[in-house]
Amino acid sequence: MSVNAGVTEAEGTSAGASPPLGRGGAIVTTSLTKRFPGGQVAVDHLDLAVPRGSVFGFLGPNGSGKTTTIRMLLGLVTPTEGTCEVLGEPVPRRLAAVLPRVGALVDGPAFHPHLSGTANLLRLSAADAAVDRRTARARVAEALARVGLSAAARKRYGAYSVGMRQRLALAAALRGPRELLILDEPTNGLDPQGTREVRSLIRQVAAAGTTVFVSSHLLAEVEQICTHAAVMSGGRLVAQGTVAELRAALGGRAAVTRVTVETPHAGRAATLLTGLGLAGVRAGDGEVSAALGDRAPEDVCRALVEAGVAVRGFAVVRPSLEDVYVDLTGEGFDVGA
Numbered sequence: 001m002s003v004n005a006g007v008t009e010a011e012g013t014s015a016g017a018s019p020p021l022g023r024g025g026a027i028v029t030t031s032l033t034k035r036f037p038g039g040q041v042a043v044d045h046l047d048l049a050v051p052r053g054s055v056f057g058f059l060g061p062n063g064s065g066k067t068t069t070i071r072m073l074l075g076l077v078t079p080t081e082g083t084c085e086v087l088g089e090p091v092p093r094r095l096a097a098v099l100p101r102v103g104a105l106v107d108g109p110a111f112h113p114h115l116s117g118t119a120n121l122l123r124l125s126a127a128d129a130a131v132d133r134r135t136a137r138a139r140v141a142e143a144l145a146r147v148g149l150s151a152a153a154r155k156r157y158g159a160y161s162v163g164m165r166q167r168l169a170l171a172a173a174l175r176g177p178r179e180l181l182i183l184d185e186p187t188n189g190l191d192p193q194g195t196r197e198v199r200s201l202i203r204q205v206a207a208a209g210t211t212v213f214v215s216s217h218l219l220a221e222v223e224q225i226c227t228h229a230a231v232m233s234g235g236r237l238v239a240q241g242t243v244a245e246l247r248a249a250l251g252g253r254a255a256v257t258r259v260t261v262e263t264p265h266a267g268r269a270a271t272l273l274t275g276l277g278l279a280g281v282r283a284g285d286g287e288v289s290a291a292l293g294d295r296a297p298e299d300v301c302r303a304l305v306e307a308g309v310a311v312r313g314f315a316v317v318r319p320s321l322e323d324v325y326v327d328l329t330g331e332g333f334d335v336g337a
């Protein structure tokens with residue numbers, strides 16, 4: 001399935017060409033805009049195209065408009081302008097038809113501190129007209145098991161750690177069979193083990209056919225679990241496409257594949273790489289690097305050796321999704337696990 005390819009203009013009036021998914025997408029927004037009273041434009045003419053069956057990473061720094069977008073998708077915030085469609089239905093107009101098909105983790109549900117994890121989820125189910133009373137208890141137990149909370153199911157919520165609270169919020173989103181799961185920063189507050197579990201849970205949910213839309217700061221994680229991604233900056237969409245497209249779109253941009261050579265002959269190696277036509281040659285202490293361009297790394301390595309340069313190490317460094325992000329937004333990224 002294709003999405004509008006790769007990187008769009010950061011300075012454009014809207015984020016590139018209209019998404020070609022039409023009614024087939026799990027989420028399709030057109031010129032979606034939210035201007036808060038006081039003039040703050042949190043989301044600015046957003047054209048988002050989330051293919052069905054994708055695991056879609058929604059990336060961006062703090063304040064770039066991710067949560068506001070998610071809140072508009074769930075009918076929690078009214079757009080100022082533009083449209084959004086979720087599972088083929090216009091939101092907010094057909095919200096009642098859409099919500100039972102969507103599991104969401106946003107802002108954390110209000111859990112009661114004196115009730116257990118199980119009792120809290122049963123309470124949410126009781127308030128949910130779409131839940132079948134006969135299967136509610138079994139579904140709650142299943143959701144708790146999926147997030148690894150079975151052992152703590154009878155413990156009261158007030159005694160839960162931050163990570164356990166986050167897992168319970170995730171379990172709340174997984175109480176029923178869902179066509180779409182929308183998760184706002186689902187690994188916030190989780191330790192590395194919890195983060196791995198959430199990653200594996202997302203894979204399982206996706207393998208069972210559910211589309212997953214997940215906002216995250218964890219680029220390494222997005223690279224591992226997502227098939228597609230979009231990058232937000234200052235309320236605008238600056239890129240969207242498959243993860244492979246996003247990396248490929250870097251060709252000709254600042255972050256490109258580079259070779260790094262470890263050698264005691266850095267000066268000589270730098271001259272040779274420049275002579276081979278490599279751009280961006282940087283020589284340091286015992287090391288020289290350059291943009292590979294369309295040269296084959298093995299040819300570069302052979303030329304160095306044949307010229308008598310002692311090659312102690314030779315590495316080809318391809319741009320990561322983080323490079324894409326930094327290149328597009330000019331901002332660093334919190335890549336901690």
Ligand SMILES: Nc1ncnc2c1ncn2[C@@H]1O[C@H](COP(=O)(O)OP(=O)(O)OP(=O)(O)O)[C@@H](O)[C@H]1O
Pocket residue numbers: 036037040041042060061062063064065066067068069
């Ligand atoms: N209710 C509101 N009233 C006024 N401004 C708001 C409101 N909610 C959000 N904003 C502003 O809109 C912008 C986008 O915020 P949003 O929470 O959508 O970003 P985000 O990408 O989710 O950030 P974070 O990663 O920090 O959650 C921010 O500048 C924020 O201050």
